[in-house]
Amino acid sequence: MKELRNLTEKFGKKEVFLKILKIPISRRKKWDYLINDKLNELDLNGNFKKEREELSFYKKEGIEFITFLDEEYPEILKKIPDPPLGLFVKGSFKKDFLGVSIVGTRRCSSYGKRIAEELGEFLSNHKITVISGLAYGIDSAAHKGALKGSGFTYAILGSGVNYIYPSLNRGLAERIVKNGALISEYPPDTPPLKFRFPERNRIISGLSKAVVVVEAPEKSGALITVSFALEQGREVFAIPGPFYSEKSRGVHMLIRDGAQILVDFSDLIKFLGIEEKESKEVHLTEEEKALLYRIPDTPTYVDNFLEDPSLLPILISLEEKGVVKSFPGNVYMRVKWR
Template identity: 40%
Template sequence: MGSTMEKEHYWLWLNNIKGIGLKKIKYLLNYFDEPKYIWEATYDELDEVKRIREIDKKTIIESRNKHKIIEYYDRLNKNNINFYSTDNYMYPENLKNIYDYPYGIYVKGELSANSPIIAIVGARRCTEYGREIAKYFARELAKMGIIIISGMARGIDTAAHKGALEGGGKTYAVLGCGVNICYPKENYMLMNKISENGALISEFPVNQIPKAGNFPLRNRIISGISDGVLIVEAASKSGSLITADQALEQGKDVYSIPGRITDKLSEGTNHLIKMGAKMVTNIDDILEEFSYKYSNEKQKNSENITLGLAEIEKIVYSCLSLEPLFIDDIHSKSNIPIDELGLILTKLELKGVIKQLPNKYFIKKL
């Protein structure tokens, strides 16, 4: 990279000025439109921006060190950390739809475009039952090509990430610290696996240590990036319920695992069901909503459809037509073992390219 400032450099600079948080960045952008113009602004021009104090103007001007910014950007890249501003095509589209989205995120790993994403969150001090349930749902959803997002905290979050990895899928962890800091410490190995099979995501700069106030903030990103949120176990007042509230405000689907009315950790999940969250007792409760949602978004052209399919999925897809075909006949045509075939048909249905009719009959979708 040369020594000229590029768009992302200006964004990185703006996101790292001491004392200039989300609100002040918003005021500055409302006035100047782009970080580049804030960089070029004179003292008098900065003076025109409401709620920008004397000390802020001074800090903004003093922080303009081109070589330092470019060097910082390059150092991030050398450590396999990407900075994506809202202008970057890699910035998650879903996240832009929330009220107070961050103007930049740090990502270690790889973000996938167009894959459905489910958040699985819950209590840190969870029960063994809760841990197993989180792992099971994450594993089964991951097998269907759904990305599992969580917060890498102890308990339910950790179980969800592990389940997704066991299912051979991808998982994202949104952190309340820099993407190079492991918290909790015992998740060091897990953290590495997540960055290799998904991504670590944070709005906080590298080397930022975890602070109590960061965690409620990162919850809005978990729900913001996801298409739906599954709460596994939660006491009546908990961070998971904040995530659920934010998801509802953002217009996302909220799913909840019911529990015994005498269990403290079921108070939150049972309350969510009372308030209208979808009660989930098996994987299909989530898949049926998702296959409907994604079938409405997929392109209906067969040629385009097969581009996004794995080879084995293409074989099954090519066996089908607009005439209903029984699963045993698809098995005969494709020579794929019946167990594996069931899984592939569910994936194709989830991708919105085929439809299941009653009694195990399937057709292509137009």
């Protein structure tokens, strides 16, 4: 890539890559021009004033542009078959991190949401970066869980980092910027288009050591991420759901085809080769134990298990200890504790 080296030495890596990035041809063609020293055919015209101004503006907005040639570009992402030319990052991004992606359907069940959130928090507390796509459903739950923990989370967007989609997740995006990063291969003000979401999925898996699928119907977009993960040599874990649930059919198909069943969150810790933290022991009174065993592990209306109103303080105590979770409408469920 002699031509590229000459250009970057003269005008700067970020300026050159930004100009190439904006050329309206496919990413694969751009790589072809770069690798085969045909940049002269792109007519870059040698004027990079506009790119310098744009980079200066991005910096003021707290956006960093990391090119493929920069030291900050993750080594794990360089090795995938179709790496991004560069990444626009808003937030705190570390080159060296251990990442696991959590993906699944936007229309998840309360079961799927609970699993994704708990898994996100578990990984975060073990200093594993949780990676997902900021979509509704499983993605959002995974990010929220990670934010509850002590680690970081990265949201890979199918739009620019200034164009949050879905818009209702702007608040979540702001929280991620403070405890992780929004990441995109598209310029900051790029709107979301349908084809960009499958494209970003290769980055989700590319930044990860493993991909966990929580809930996914047969034709879920999460299965596109799995395809990229297999192509990239990543390990795929699947969390089974109810047998008749359409939301879990895609997951069950993955298990049938050879994906690893995630029986316990610690399976991931063992796979990644890190030491599991000791869990805090939850101390329950005999009265609390008796009520806990009557509460189902699926969302259930309170009157179905709490016949005596005098037991309400015990229910509240169980919730405070984190072994019971409440939902709107006086709905409760028992959760697994560690």
